[in-house]
Amino acid sequence: MTAGTASAEPTAGGDPSEKLSGWLSVASNLDLSTNPAVANEQIDAATESADVLGAGPTGLQISEQGIAVTVYYSTTPSDADVAALAALGTVDDVAAKYFVIGATVPASKLDAVAALPHVTSVVQSLAPTTSGSAREAMASAVGAVPAAAADDCRTVPANLADPLNVPLAQELYKVDGSGVKVGIISDSFGTSTDALTTPAEDVAAGLLPGAGNPCGYTQPVQVVREAEGPGSDEGRAMAQLVHSIAPGATLAFASGGNSQVAFANSVEALLADGADIIVDDLGYLDELMFQDGTISNAVTEAESQGVPFFTAAGNDTSVGRVGPSTGSVISSWETPGYRPIDCPAVIATSLTQAGLTGDCLDFSPTGADDPTDQLLYPDLQGGVASIMLQWAQPFGAADTQLTGVVLDSNGAVVGFTPFAGVDPFQVIRFQPTGGAYDFVVVRDTTGGASASLPRVKAIFLGSFLGGAEYYQSTGGDIVGPSIYGHAGTPSAVSVVAANAETPDTLEPFSGTGPTTLYFEPIPSTAALATPISGAPDVTGVDGGWTNFFSNQQPVSGHPGVYSFTGTSAAAPSVAAVAALGLQLNPQATPQQVRAALTSTAEEVPNIFNGVSSQDATGAGRVNAAAFLAALPPVPVPPAPVPVPVPAGGGGNATQLAATGAGETGSALGLGALVLLAGSVLLIGARRRRATR
Structure with missing residues (x-):
């Protein structure tokens, strides 16, 4: 499916494991410690032993109560849906009108959450920046x-x-x-x-x-x-x-x-x-x-x-500071359609060892096969670089599974994420120590490749990327936008x-x-x-x-x-x-x-x-x-229009109608006064108050 093509609505049926994000799938198969630090070590060790393209920072928010997750629903979550989720973990935030609940769930309960009625996907909640x-701070110094x-x-x-x-x-x-x-x-x-x-x-x-x-x-x-x-x-x-x-x-x-x-x-x-x-x-x-x-x-x-x-x-x-990309905005890279080619040897081997098949994205728009985009990073001294990878398929209904991999100058995997399920996004994190890194996008073709060749985009977050191999928009590929x-x-x-x-x-x-x-x-x-x-x-x-x-x-x-x-x-x-x-x-x-x-x-x-x-x-x-x-001026309420008062009402009829005053306080005069006061109140009220 290319961008702009409709897809089926997400449903709550199917294999529950496919509704879990990649890292949650890994965590669900482990007996995680309630100690967050130990739990992260267990996840990293498990991915290493399974040869799932190496190990890297997970980005999971792990506490003694479990893993922070966001649960998406196909319908507005009912009280029964909230109760069913609460029976498996801790419900943190409910935003029913947006079809979503935030919760903290033990790893052993993740599969059960994915199997709940009306659940379409479960992903790890990522803390904001x-x-x-x-x-x-590395990109800008403030003067006097x-x-x-x-x-x-x-x-x-x-x-x-x-x-x-x-x-x-x-x-x-x-x-x-x-x-x-x-x-x-x-x-x-x-x-x-x-x-x-x-x-x-x-x-x-x-x-x-x-x-x-x-x-x-x-x-x-x-x-x-x-x-x-x-x-x-x-x-x-x-x-x-x-x-x-x-x-x-x-x-x-x-x-x-x-x-x-x-x-x-x-x-x-x-x-x-x-x-x-x-x-x-x-x-x-x-x-x-x-x-x-x-x-x-x-x-x-x-x-x-x-x-x-x-x-x-x-x-x-990020503006390039090194090599040919100097002076160019290199914050992101995007292609209008996935271009499949063979993967680098280290990735092909890892896929085989994991019992998977796959291909890789061709970054070259000219037809000269190139499965890597070389990126130049400074030494972040223990800091983390993050790459957002997404593809243009609807959330909860993606039929293509992609992941991103980062290789160091020796060809070793230093960052990756496991393949996702039905959600078209990944976040790859690694710790640059300075130098060149190869970014690779891998597609899962196990059981037959998807016919879809969706638009693919990666944003290199943080404003400290120093250089990029592909630094110009050409041939439909777009380089630069970061919002x-x-x-x-x-x-x-x-x-x-x-x-x-x-x-x-x-x-x-x-x-x-x-x-x-x-x-x-x-x-x-x-x-x-x-x-x-x-x-x-x-x-x-x-x-x-x-x-x-x-x-x-x-x-x-x-x-x-x-x-x-x-x-x-x-x-x-x-x-x-x-x-x-x-x-x-x-x-x-x-x-x-x-x-x-x-x-x-x-x-x-x-x-x-x-x-x-x-x-x-x-x-x-x-x-x-x-x-x-x-700004448009505030509308001025019209002056009250004199209304004739039937004879016998007492006083000046025109004046009574205009002011609402008179010996008897006639209903018509008081009504005019109320209407005028109401119009003034309405003028003073924000329009949004009436729309709530």
Whole structure:
């Protein structure tokens, strides 16, 4: 099946083992220890002994209770479905409207979970990554930012306001975000063990709202859902940046948790809490490239309720620094159709020893067979490099099984994943020590090759890839785009980053597009009539100053001040500007907010070779003053129309009808007054309230 071709709906029938992801299939056959470290060693040892293309990091979240998994259903999970799953493990999050449940399940119970009624697939839950600067520290250093004028009540200047033209917007329209609630989703708010301050100290410093805020913004941050364990508190840093631009806005925080299901529930919690805007900075490596998944569906739900959703575009752009690929964007590689050829000898041997047959993907678009794409990585000093591999088949109904393998310069396997079941994605992780690595895509042909030759895409995450053998888009192959998942869904405003120090220069790690969707959102497996391409939408600014992010770059000349970079910082800068707009026009729809932001954005020079300006910067850098001017005006209620009052009603009939006053308080006069008051109340209410 090629991209754009419909497939059968996923069903709950068939072999339950085929519904498990590759690593879960391995784990289900083991008597795993309840000690997480020992359990990981057991999984690695088992894959080595089975010669399943070698062993590597699993990425599984293993606890004493079992393995964190996401269970997908063919129908809305009922109370009976939840109870049946709870009998086999611990139910962590239920997002029934999205046909999915998050749970922690002992390895010995995985097959039983897969065999439950209505279950279509079971995959390991992958913990999220944030889009803050810690993730791309090797790719970007932050210099000194010119000092911004500091309010006496703030200990750290609000340095993101000027690059977005916020002071002029505030002067012209007298807005500070009052009356608007901004919901923030990130890893944690106040659980970091490394932070230099507490949230209460941030309030006292004038950097967060709350009781005792010296600037007079006393509305406390509402922590709707906190992380269960220690995090980076990147959500608190995002809150500081929103407060620096829209200090009058009410802030709410919800942790994205450790799964897509938890994220979706956090969206629902913020909507229930009355959020007018939501912004996030998380990415989950099990999100989809070719189809809207669970999180994207939750984002679409927020938009349908009239709530604009802003998201970080990610920091996964790599620009070649070595060899012929120098200067080219090499973050990903994609081909319109799988091209089968013979595998390298080491992989062919491993397949045979495992009792499997297979072929490999030809990376060469010219017909010269080449089963490897040579990648150049720096020494990550124990850090992990991740490669997302996906193919354009519907989630839960893939008829092709692929896996990725990484070979070192000696031809030894250093990273791989077992073949998947019905889900078209894999994540390959390994630890580069510097040098050349060969990336191989392998197809399982055991029992007969699938007739499908789907579109295949790999994203090389982390922005530190130094070089690639295939570095140019040619012959239908596409090299470069790094945005994936809900950062590319049409329902979200996807934000890339320019630094506040040099706001006319895009950050070199900032995510690039386009993303292209080929299938309707899950749980559907139907192809879209026309593929949808998009993202990014606009450029925000990062390098925002905080007081507690000790793992970030210190700001020269400002002791105790740290620069928070990455699209994690850029996204809240734009969300805060949107909050100013919703104060000015509470009735503005997400579509009107997006249109006003993009139509008034200022051009940012494109620094990426081979990438269009739209795919690098979106519409350009947000201009707060121009954005507010472009928003549609708030409709003015019409003046009351005088209505004649029957004779004998007393007083001036026309005046009574217009004012509702009179000796008798006539029903007609009071009704007119009620209607007028009702119209004013309706004008003051956000349109989304009526749609909930």
